[in-house]
Each structure stands twice: as C-alpha cells, then as structure tokens.
Amino acid sequence: MALIRNVPVAPALNLIDKRRWTLALAAVLVVVSLGTFGAFGLNLGVDFRGGIVIQAETAQETTVAGMRERLAELNLGDTNIQQFGEANTVLIRVQEQAGGQEAQNEAIQRVKEHLRPQVTTYERTEFVGPKVGEELKQAGMMATGLALLAMAAYIWFRFEWQFAVAGLAALLHDVITTLGFFSITQLEFNLGTVAAVLTIAGYSINDTVVVFDRVREVVRKYKRKPMPELLNIGVNSTITRTLLTSVTTLLALIALAVFGGAVIRSFTWALIWGVLIGTFSSIGVAVPMLLQLRLSPSTLVTEDDETARQQAEAAGKSP
Amino acid sequence: MLHIPRWQTVIIALIVLAGALFAAPNLFSEKRLQSFPDWVPNKQINLGLDLQGGSHLLLEVKAEESMTQYLQGVVEEVRRNLRQERIGYRALGITDGAVTFELRDPGKAGGARKALQNVGDDLKLEIADGEGALQLTDQARRERVSSTVQQSIEVIRRRIDQTGVREPTIQRQGERRIIVQLPGINNPERMKDILGKTAKLTFHLVRQDVNPSGDVPPSAKVLPAAETGPNGEPARRYVVEKRVMVSGENLTDAQPSFQQGQPVVSFNFNSVGGSRFAEATKENVGEPFAIVLDDEVISAPVIREPILGGQGMISGDFTTEEANDLALLLRAGALPAPLRILQERTVGPSMGADSVEAGEIASVVALVAVMAFAAAIYGFFGLLACLGLLVNLVLIMGGLSLLQATLTLPGIAGIVLTLGMAVDANVLIFERIREEAQNFRGPVSAVDAGYRRAMTTILDANITTLIAALLLYYFGSGPVRGFAVTLSIGVITSMFTAIMLTRSLVALWLRHRRPQALPI
Numbered sequence: 001m002a003l004i005r006n007v008p009v010a011p012a013l014n015l016i017d018k019r020r021w022t023l024a025l026a027a028v029l030v031v032v033s034l035g036t037f038g039a040f041g042l043n044l045g046v047d048f049r050g051g052i053v054i055q056a057e058t059a060q061e062t063t064v065a066g067m068r069e070r071l072a073e074l075n076l077g078d079t080n081i082q083q084f085g086e087a088n089t090v091l092i093r094v095q096e097q098a099g100g101q102e103a104q105n106e107a108i109q110r111v112k113e114h115l116r117p118q119v120t121t122y123e124r125t126e127f128v129g130p131k132v133g134e135e136l137k138q139a140g141m142m143a144t145g146l147a148l149l150a151m152a153a154y155i156w157f158r159f160e161w162q163f164a165v166a167g168l169a170a171l172l173h174d175v176i177t178t179l180g181f182f183s184i185t186q187l188e189f190n191l192g193t194v195a196a197v198l199t200i201a202g203y204s205i206n207d208t209v210v211v212f213d214r215v216r217e218v219v220r221k222y223k224r225k226p227m228p229e230l231l232n233i234g235v236n237s238t239i240t241r242t243l244l245t246s247v248t249t250l251l252a253l254i255a256l257a258v259f260g261g262a263v264i265r266s267f268t269w270a271l272i273w274g275v276l277i278g279t280f281s282s283i284g285v286a287v288p289m290l291l292q293l294r295l296s297p298s299t300l301v302t303e304d305d306e307t308a309r310q311q312a313e314a315a316g317k318s319p
Numbered sequence: 320m321l322h323i324p325r326w327q328t329v330i331i332a333l334i335v336l337a338g339a340l341f342a343a344p345n346l347f348s349e350k351r352l353q354s355f356p357d358w359v360p361n362k363q364i365n366l367g368l369d370l371q372g373g374s375h376l377l378l379e380v381k382a383e384e385s386m387t388q389y390l391q392g393v394v395e396e397v398r399r400n401l402r403q404e405r406i407g408y409r410a411l412g413i414t415d416g417a418v419t420f421e422l423r424d425p426g427k428a429g430g431a432r433k434a435l436q437n438v439g440d441d442l443k444l445e446i447a448d449g450e451g452a453l454q455l456t457d458q459a460r461r462e463r464v465s466s467t468v469q470q471s472i473e474v475i476r477r478r479i480d481q482t483g484v485r486e487p488t489i490q491r492q493g494e495r496r497i498i499v500q501l502p503g504i505n506n507p508e509r510m511k512d513i514l515g516k517t518a519k520l521t522f523h524l525v526r527q528d529v530n531p532s533g534d535v536p537p538s539a540k541v542l543p544a545a546e547t548g549p550n551g552e553p554a555r556r557y558v559v560e561k562r563v564m565v566s567g568e569n570l571t572d573a574q575p576s577f578q579q580g581q582p583v584v585s586f587n588f589n590s591v592g593g594s595r596f597a598e599a600t601k602e603n604v605g606e607p608f609a610i611v612l613d614d615e616v617i618s619a620p621v622i623r624e625p626i627l628g629g630q631g632m633i634s635g636d637f638t639t640e641e642a643n644d645l646a647l648l649l650r651a652g653a654l655p656a657p658l659r660i661l662q663e664r665t666v667g668p669s670m671g672a673d674s675v676e677a678g679e680i681a682s683v684v685a686l687v688a689v690m691a692f693a694a695a696i697y698g699f700f701g702l703l704a705c706l707g708l709l710v711n712l713v714l715i716m717g718g719l720s721l722l723q724a725t726l727t728l729p730g731i732a733g734i735v736l737t738l739g740m741a742v743d744a745n746v747l748i749f750e751r752i753r754e755e756a757q758n759f760r761g762p763v764s765a766v767d768a769g770y771r772r773a774m775t776t777i778l779d780a781n782i783t784t785l786i787a788a789l790l791l792y793y794f795g796s797g798p799v800r801g802f803a804v805t806l807s808i809g810v811i812t813s814m815f816t817a818i819m820l821t822r823s824l825v826a827l828w829l830r831h832r833r834p835q836a837l838p839i
Contacts, residue, residue, distance in 0.1 A: 128663075132377065143794035195802050271732075
C-alpha cells in the first residue's frame with residue numbers, strides 16, 4: 001500500500017559531477033536578481049514606504065478606472081487604486097501627505113467621503129508615518145542579517161567552518177533570489193514579506209543541515225573514498241526526504257495561497273518560491289560549496305574520531 | 320531505545336491530554352464557557368486585531384512641547400528675578416531647549432547667579448562671558464518626559480473609557496511612544512480625532528482696541544477663530560490677553576446640551592475656578608471674552624452680567640457629535656503634550672471574520688492534503704504521522720490558549736506552514752528506518768537505529784528554524800510577531816510529536832504485533 005516502496009532508498013544520481021552546472025545556475029540567478037533589483041527595485045508596501053492604504057469593498061457597477069478618476073479629483077499626489085483579490089475589492093493607496101498628523105487623518109477622511117458613493121464598506125485602513133517606515137525597514141534588515149549570522153554560527157558550532165560558510169552561501173543565495181523574485185513580479189514587499197524571507201532562510205537551512213548531517217556521517221564512515229563520491233552518497237541518501245518534505249510543505253502553502261485570502265497572498269507566494277529555491281540551494285549550492293572549500297575527510301575525522309568511534313560502537317551494541 | 324519507560328509514556332499522555340484540555344475552550348461559544356466551573360480551563364485563543372477587527376494606533380507624545388511650556392515659565396521667572404535685582408539683560412528666550420540670555424554688564428555674573436539660584440532645583444545654570452544659560456539636567460529632562468508620557472496615558476485611558484470602547488489596551492513603548500489597541504470599533508476617524516486633540520481649554524479677555532494685523536503688545540497674542548470661511552481659512556482672528564482668566568483644569572464637569580435648538584456644552588467650575596471666573600466677569604461687564612481650545616477661539620461672547628454661579632456654557636457652531644466630543648474631552652482633561660499618530664492599522668469586523676474563515680479553510684485543506692500524501696507514501700507509518708499531525712494541531716491550539724498569545728493572520732499562515740513542515744521530522748525518521756531496513760536489519764533494530772540516527776538531525780534542523788523565529792519575534796511587530804509565535808510553538812510541538820509521540824506508538828505496535836518485516 002505504501003508508495004514509497006517503489007522509490008529507491010538511495011538513488012544513484014551523480015549530482016556532484018554536475019556541480020559546475022548547479023553553481024553556475026545559482027550564480028546566474030543571483031546576478032539576474034541583483035540586476036533586476038537594481039533596475040526595478042522593490043514594490044515597497046506601506047509598512048516601509050509610509051503613506052495610506054485603504055481596502056474597500058465596492059458597489060456592483062463600480063469600475064476601478066471610475067474610482068481612479070474620482071480619487072484624482074482630490075489632488076492627493078501619488079495615488080493608486082487596484083483590484084485586490086476578489087472582483088469587488090480594491091486597494092487604494094495614497095502617498096503620505098505634507099502637514100503632519102491632521103493632514104493624514106483629513107486625507108483618509110476625504111478619500112472615504114469622496115468615494116462613498118462607489119463603496120459599500122471600508123474594510124481596512126493603514127497609515128504609516130515615514131519615521132516608523134524607516135524604523136521598520138531597519139528592523140527588518142537587522143533581523144534578516146542577524147538571523148543569517150546566527151544560523152551560520154550555529155552550524156559552525158555543530159559542524160566545521162566549511163559547513164558554516166557553505167550554508168551561509170546557500171542562505172545568501174536564497175535571500176538574494178527572493179529579492180529578485182519580488183523585483184521581477186513587483187509583488188508588494190512588506191513586513192510580512194520580511195517574515196517570509198526569514199522563514200525561507202529557516203526552511204532552507206533546515207534542508208541544508210539535514211544534508212550536512214548525512215555528509216558528516218558518511219565521511220566518517222568511509223574515510224578512504226574520494227570526497228566527491230562521499231558527497232554524492234550524502235545527497236542521494238537524503239534526497240527522497242528533501243523532496244518529500246518540500247512536497248508536503250508546498251501542499252500546505254498552495255492551500256494557503258488558494259484559500260487564505262488576498263491579504264497574505266504575496267506572503268504565501270514568497271514562501272512557495274522560497275521552498276523551491278531553498279530545496280535547490282541546499283543540494284545545488286551548499287553541498288558543492290563544501291567541495292570548493294576543500295573539505296576533506298581528515299578535517300572531520302581527526303578531530304571527531306573519538307566521538308565517531310564511540311557512536312559506531314554504540315550503534316553496533318544496540319539490540 | 321524502543322523500550323519506553325512507563326513514566327515517560329505517562330508524561331507523553333499527560334502532555335497530549337493537557338493540550339487537548341487547553342485547546343477545548345475554543346470549541347465553545349463564550350457564553351457556554353462562562354457556565355462551566357472555574358477549575359476547567361476556559362481561556363480562548365486571543366485573536367489579533369486583524370482577525371477580530373479593530374484599530375491599532377501607535378502614538379508619539381511630543382514631550383518637547385510640554386518642555387517648552389515649562390521653559391516659558393522659567394523665562395518669566397528669570398525676567399522677574401533679574402529685574403528685581405536690577406541686573407540688565409537682553410535676548411532672553413529659549414534656544415535649543417535651554418533658557419538663554421545675555422548680561423548687559425558681564426561683570427554682574429555673580430549677582431545674576433545669586434538672583435537665579437532659586438529658579439528651579441532641576442535646572443543647571445551656566446554664565447560665561449556675559450552669556451547665561453539655564454538648562455534642565457539630563458535626569459530632570461528624562462523624568463519630565465517620562466511623567467508627561469505617563470500622564471498622557473492616563474488621559475488617553477479616561478478618554479477611551481468615556482467613549483465606551485470595550486477592553487482597550489494602552490501600553491507604553493520605548494521612551495515616548497504609546498500603543499493603543501481598540502478592538503471592535505467601527506469609526507476610527509472619530510477615535511483619532513478624540514485622541515489627537517490636546518483639549519487645552521482657556522478663557523481670555525479679548526482686546527478690542529488692537530488690530531489683529533497691526534502691532535500687538537507683548538501681553539497679548541493673536542489667535543484664529545475655529546470657524547473657517549469658505550476658502551478653508553479661519554473666519555476671523557482675535558487679539559486676546561495672554562493672561563489666562565480660568566483654564567480647563569478648573570472644570571469639574573462638562574455635558575452636552577441644547578440651547579435654542581443649538582448643541583452647546585455646559586460646564587461647572589470648581590470653587591477656585593468659579594471665584595476666579597466670577598471676579599473676572601464682574602470687572603469686565605460689557606467686554607467680550609474668548610473661549611480658546613488648543614489655540615483656536617471657539618467663540619467670544621460678550622459678558623452681559625457677572626457670572627457668579629460657577630457654571631457656564633460654550634456655544635459654537637457645533638454639530639451634536641462635536642458637542643458630545645468636546646464635553647467628553649473636557650471631562651477627561653487635557654493632554655500634557657500633543658500627540659502624533661505614527662501608525663494606524665484598522666480592520667473592519669467583517670474582514671476579520673473573512674480572514675478567520677479563509678484561515679480555517681486553508682488549514683483544513685492543508686491538513687487533509689498533507690495527511691493524504693503522507694498516508695499514500697508511507698502507508699501504515701504515514702497514518703501514524705497523520706495522527707501525530709492532528710495531535711500537533713491540538714497542541715498548538717492548546718499552547719496558544721495557555722500562553723494567551725495573540726493569533727494573527729500571518730500567525731495562521733505560520734500554523735499552516737508548520738503543518739507542512741511538521742511531517743518533516745517523521746519523514747526523516749521513516750526514511751532512515753527504510754534505509755536501515757535495507758541494510759538487512761530486523762524490524763526492531765531498524766526502527767531503533769532509524770529513530771536514534773535521525774534524532775540529531777531533527778534537533779539541528781529545528782534549532783536553526785527556531786533561531787529564525789526568535790529573531791523574527793524580537794524585531795517584528797504586530798501581526799508578524801504572531802507569525803513568529805505560532806512558528807516557534809509549531810516547531811516545538813512538531814518535535815514533541817515526532818520524537819516522543821509517534822515513537823511510543825511505533826514501539827507499542829512493534830511490541831504487540833512483532834512484525835517480521837516493516838510495511839515501509
């Protein structure tokens with residue numbers, strides 16, 4: 001009954017031989033991402049940019065174009081109306097108004113009153129001042145940077161420095177390509193997206209650690225085999241797990257993207273992208289990087305020989 | 320390893336039971352819960368404002384303004400003291416948060432020092448080269464800011480209570496910020512108006528002999544009328560005495576009422592205010608006086624006769640709601656300093672309900688999809704993982720209810736994501752068992768080795784995820800924090816279900832069925 005019986009435990013894919021391809025692909029992705037990021041920038045949400053966002057449910061016969069015209073009558077500077085999720089829901093964006101708090105409050109009130117005939121209910125109002133926006137931006141960058149370093153430090157502590165560097169490289173790849181994804185799709189980049197980026201980092205490093213753990217075990221077990229072969233064994237014996245976990249996570253995320261509503265849709269898309277890219281990077285970037293960093297059996301065996309021997313003994317003894 | 324001590328089994332069972340018990344209240348309506356005995360857990364998950372609807376406001380107290388007010392008092396004090404001692408000065412004023420002046424005769428520094436030594440304990444006096452500066456000490460400045468913010472919170476609380484909003488949260492954040500959360504309100508604009516007004520009420524005599532656009536004597540100032548003309552400019556401007564006849568601090572009550580069909584606000588003075596007002600009106604019959612709110616003249620009626628009863632009335636061009644709000648503001652008292660709204664997040668109740676529903680549907684679909692997939696791939700072991708997944712969901716619910724953590728929309732996303740990732744620990748173990756079984760181990764030894772070897776991997780992998788979640792909690796705000804909370808709880812409960820729960824179930828199954836081969 002279990003389908004898994006048809007899947008080999010350790011497929012004999014020669015992924016390490018193709019490492020030049022995967023590393024090159026990763027490099028291309030990173031370069032393209034940096035390029036589009038530089039060229040298009042991010043579609044920053046109100047959290048970071050400051051300003052006003054109003055989500056409204058519109059009356060049946062209203063068109064977005066009609067609302068745009070009406071909104072333009074108010075002369076509030078840079079404004080934007082777009083459909084959001086369902087057909088009769090729109091998102092109205094208004095830039096921060098000059099003149100302090102009263103001006104914002106007044107602008108919100110004026111927009112709401114002016115568009116009243118075309119709207120049935122105002123569902124959400126957000127206003128972020130520029131100072132807070134700047135602070136949130138900094139807190140977001142800080143959190144991401146610290147998270148990457150903390151995870152790399154943990155790996156360094158649990159493994160060797162080569163693993164930490166390789167893991168960090170994979171993480172940077174994930175973060176940069178996610179930024180690229182957002183600059184190409186121009187999906188809104190907001191506080192939730194930063195949360196998504198951090199989650200992607202957590203997910204990707206999770207994958208990477210699983211592979212690293214196996215690599216370390218394999219290297220200790222077969223010291224004499226050449227490194228590329230050992231890495232291949234490590235990847236192959238975890239690849240089924242890596243793919244299965246990605247599938248279950250994607251299943252959950254797709255459910256969220258389809259049924260979870262428009263508010264968290266860009267967040268969910270970021271996560272879906274992240275699962276794909278994170279799965280690729282742990283196999284295609286992190287492991288090949290180990291080889292590039294000249295990880296050799298001796299680094300792992302000499303220092304940890306004792307523990308490895310003990311583990312092997314314990315394994316042999318168990319019933 | 321497969322022999323699980325009885326105490327461990329008991330603990331595992333207890334944890335699952337406790338999780339179910341704490342999660343249970345979420346299945347009942349609030350009314351039913353109140354009818355349960357006290358010892359039954361009755362806390363439901365705390366829904367964030369984005370799910371139950373309401374307003375979240377981040378306010379900043381402009382403490383500098385109350386500081387400036389205080390320093391203005393100091394300026395007057397300095398002026399008086401120096402005059403008394405006949406010490407010449409010029410350029411007395413406030414620059415960069417300090418009271419500064421120049422001595423006409425730099426040689427009189429000693430005299431000036433003596434004259435000013437009693438101006439204030441918390442002021443630091445420096446005189447050099449004929450230039451003097453009085454500055455608040457750092458500690459005094461901090462204390463002043465702190466007490467200003469504290470007073471502001473009190474006033475905000477009184478104002479919100481007066482509007483009848485249920486269960487507001489008012490918290491201080493950082494040095495001079497205040498977070499206000501108002502669940503379930505449907506008119507945030509009115510709340511912002513009410514919170515945004517300083518509501519400083521003063522009564523001044525009007526100087527009719529001075530032209531507002533001409534030279535104004537130092538004892539008077541020009542204030543605009545609150546009423547605006549057709550072009551949005553103030554309808555007119557008044558010259559009023561700087562000296563305050565009576566201020567809002569001397570009010571004991573204010574209520575909206577009607578006079579000749581017009582909404583007005585009637586008020587009572589306390590005894591001090593009443594006698595001051597009586598005196599001022601006695602002396603100035605026939606003259607107009609200005610009722611000033613936040614530096615705008617609401618109205619300037621003429622005193623027809625002395626007002627001795629300690630009661631008064633403010634009429635202006637009010638709507639009923641404006642009269643209501645003004646009365647409310649006067650009852651709750653003035654803010655010590657103006658507030659600025661830095662951030663607002665308002666979600667309507669219907670959208671909150673929609674989000675909850677969307678989250679529930681997404682969770683159920685995700686759960687079913689993941690369980691079906693796990694069962695299809697791993698068969699019997701997959702079913703065990705499904706059981707673990709259900710327990711996991713119950714434990715997350717129980718944990719959220721117990722910790723009274725706030726569940727937000729991204730928080731629901733965190734739960735759904737956890738459902739997908741929770742299977743990971745099981746998949747890791749099952750893959751390992753499969754591998755061990757291939758190496759011609761017996762079922763018991765394969766399962767045992769599988770669990771033991773997968774353990775360090777599971778720990779390492781989950782700790783890295785936890786690191787990300789904790790940093791997210793630390794740096795995040797609002798809904799994002801909710802995501803970090805559910806992700807962290809989810810990581811911990813999924814480790815528990817995979818390492819403890821399913822393992823005992825597998826052990827139990829092995830002991831009772833003693834299978835020859837593993838169905839994997």
